[in-house]
Amino acid sequence: MSDVLVEVSFSVNGAPYDLEVPARRLLSDVLRHDLLLTGTHVGCEHGVCGACTVLLDGAPVRACLIFAVSLDGSAITTTEGCRAPDGGMGPVQRAFHECHALQCGFCTPGFVTTVTDYLRHHPAPSREEAREAIAGNLCRCTGYQNIVAAVQRAAELVEGERP
Amino acid sequence: MKPAAFAYHRPRSLAEALDVLAELGADGKVLAGGQSLVPLMSMRLSSPAALVDVNHVPGLDTVEVDQDTVRVGALARHTRVEHDEAAYAAAPLLRQALQLVAHPTIRNRGTSVGSLVHADPASELPAVLCLLDGHVTLRTADGSRDVAAEHFFRGPMECDLRPGELAVSATFRRPAAGSRTAFVEVARRHGDYAICGVGAVVSPDGAARVALVGVGDGPALVRLTDAEDTGRTRSLVDAAIEPEADIHASADYRRHLAHVLVRRCLDEARAA
Numbered sequence: 235m236s237d238v239l240v241e242v243s244f245s246v247n248g249a250p251y252d253l254e255v256p257a258r259r260l261l262s263d264v265l266r267h268d269l270l271l272t273g274t275h276v277g278c279e280h281g282v283c284g285a286c287t288v289l290l291d292g293a294p295v296r297a298c299l300i301f302a303v304s305l306d307g308s309a310i311t312t313t314e315g316c317r318a319p320d321g322g323m324g325p326v327q328r329a330f331h332e333c334h335a336l337q338c339g340f341c342t343p344g345f346v347t348t349v350t351d352y353l354r355h356h357p358a359p360s361r362e363e364a365r366e367a368i369a370g371n372l373c374r375c376t377g378y379q380n381i382v383a384a385v386q387r388a389a390e391l392v393e394g395e396r397p
Numbered sequence: 398m399k400p401a402a403f404a405y406h407r408p409r410s411l412a413e414a415l416d417v418l419a420e421l422g423a424d425g426k427v428l429a430g431g432q433s434l435v436p437l438m439s440m441r442l443s444s445p446a447a448l449v450d451v452n453h454v455p456g457l458d459t460v461e462v463d464q465d466t467v468r469v470g471a472l473a474r475h476t477r478v479e480h481d482e483a484a485y486a487a488a489p490l491l492r493q494a495l496q497l498v499a500h501p502t503i504r505n506r507g508t509s510v511g512s513l514v515h516a517d518p519a520s521e522l523p524a525v526l527c528l529l530d531g532h533v534t535l536r537t538a539d540g541s542r543d544v545a546a547e548h549f550f551r552g553p554m555e556c557d558l559r560p561g562e563l564a565v566s567a568t569f570r571r572p573a574a575g576s577r578t579a580f581v582e583v584a585r586r587h588g589d590y591a592i593c594g595v596g597a598v599v600s601p602d603g604a605a606r607v608a609l610v611g612v613g614d615g616p617a618l619v620r621l622t623d624a625e626d627t628g629r630t631r632s633l634v635d636a637a638i639e640p641e642a643d644i645h646a647s648a649d650y651r652r653h654l655a656h657v658l659v660r661r662c663l664d665e666a667r668a669a
Binding site for chain 1: 398399400401402403404405407428431432435436438439440448450452453476499500501502503505506586587588
């Protein structure tokens with residue numbers, strides 16, 4: 235069967251897009267190949283690793299488990315959208331930097347989006363809670379210790395930014 | 398891998414969705430949360446000719462609680478059901494089980510009704526539907542029918558859903574007043590499919606019903622008139638399950654887990 239293009243409109247990091255894409259194209263591929271937003275990484279491509287996690291209307295979802303055509307009218311935030319208003323690193327990204335919470339960095343975009351949402355609901359996580367918060371994201375380099383530290387550091391940075 | 402091409406339909410009303418499904422017949426497959434379907438398609442284990450995307454059908458994203466039941470609409474995401482306070486007050490077992498369904502990120506998109514229709518033998522919700530005497534409501538362009546949990550699950554990944562039908566809701570009955578419930582499981586990692594899982598409803602008179610997952614073709618329901626009689630419980634559980642070996646666990650280990658988890662689940666429910 236040849237691919238028929240389907241119209242879909244959604245926003246990514248606040249910018250509106252009107253697209254025509256094959257129905258079978260995954261959100262992760264639309265972000266990377268059509269919109270050239272290569273911050274979202276694709277690891278396992280079946281929902282296990284968490285590298286492709288983005289925020290859909292504010293809540294984390296796997297971009298590799300959603301067809302982009304399903305998202306008509308939605309607002310998507312990728313790791314690029316988790317930056318500070320001045321274009322520099324956002325609080326979660328800064329915390330990962332400060333705490334050396336990445337080595338190869340492949341998994342990091344999924345952690346950044348996941349943690350960004352988590353801290354909105356849990357502003358001061360304990361170490362145990364921070365560990366639970368990232369349980370759906372795999373990292374094969376760090377052993378997670380510094381990532382857990384970064385979740386807690388990010389909570390401090392977010393708190394410090396509150397007016 | 399990438400999914401094979403398919404014809405895509407995006408109905409904007411229930412009537413339109415049912416008309417499209419009627420037209421497509423056996424070629425049509427419903428797409429709701431897609432958290433099981435999309436990976437199956439990406440791995441080319443499933444290649445439906447056409448998908449009917451119900452994500453834009455209004456009126457299906459509902460959790461309704463009345464005196465006797467909790468009714469969950471086809472587009473209610475697991476997260477929505479899990480955090481619904483009225484549903485929790487009516488049937489705590491729902492939240493107890495949903496907390497064990499994959500990770501929050503998956504629950505944000507996956508739907509509870511979709512999980513029932515997917516009928517994975519290791520998934521939690523089919524057991525909950527059985528324990529809470531639930532049913533699934535199936536609509537077609539011409540009418541609707543309710544199928545009770547005990548008849549709905551036909552085998553691994555197989556349920557009583559006919560071509561042209563849309564599972565519009567699942568209804569869970571509130572257990573008798575004073576009942577206590579629990580759901581426990583053992584998985585290799587938190588959020589993975591359970592190697593074995595057990596849910597239980599313990600009535601005020603001490604009788605109990607347990608449902609086991611991951612140890613047979615579908616949820617295995619066991620009625621215990623006297624849950625204190627451990628020898629009798631053991632033989633009833635043994636008779637109800639048919640554990641198989643896979644890469645993660647031997648059949649013997651699954652059987653061992655079934656007995657341990659039944660005891661653990663009943664203890665937890667009684668302590669609730």
